[in-house]
Amino acid sequence: MKIEKKVFKIVNILIVILILFICCVLAIQHPEKYIFILLPSKYLVLILSIIGIVAIIYLSFFLIRLIFARKAFFEINEKGIHNGLGLTKEKQIEWNNIEEVDIINYKGIQRIRIKLYNYHPFIENTDFITKFILKQTVNDLGTPIIIDNVYLKCSFDELSKIILDSWKKYKNQSK
Structure with a gap:
């Protein structure tokens, strides 16, 4: 989607x-x-x-x-999540790299936290300011990937339902 x-x-x-x-x-x-x-x-x-x-x-x-940017969109498919609107240069988040998905309230905004087994590729190859922001997010939340609906044409409830349902579906298939 x-x-x-x-x-x-x-x-x-x-x-x-x-x-x-x-x-x-x-x-x-x-x-x-x-x-x-x-x-x-x-x-x-x-x-x-x-x-x-x-x-x-x-x-x-x-x-x-x-x-x-043509690739500035958000997509969920069988490979994982394409977050073209994030700060990271690495846009594709593979399902097999995701450890946990949950909803948090971070800095007064509801967001979806995606904890990864290996988050280092998302921090590497970025400029100094972005690297600083991502490392601070890792220190605060344990992951550089947090998703909200600020730039998306959907509500947070719709977005969270789509991501959580897709994550559950992937986990059930991989068992």
Whole structure:
């Protein structure tokens, strides 16, 4: 079963990111104007603005790739799960590499956690920032693969039912 991405939602997120980018650029030009209780010095404003610009550029490239990539979709088939919307470069999750599938509440959002026997190929061959994010997810959840429906044209209930049913079907067939 193939689930398409929500291009409209991704474009809306890009618009918000563009507004944040403009705010960071304005703050860099005149950091002394943005000094207040939370940002007590112009140097702190300057440093946070630069960090913000770098993070915004990284996230923008990721979202733009999602919009234009042909393989940016989510599919469940007899081989496993194709997560074309994730951060990892390795998009195919084979059923025989999955140890456990469950639903968790992570950072206030319901997500599907997919624990793997071998998650190292999903972290390798990624850039520094993505590797850092994935390693942090492994430290928090024991796996780099968490799935939600943010960019998908389906509800979380539909998505979780499809994944859990397919996982149970695979486990029953492999016995």
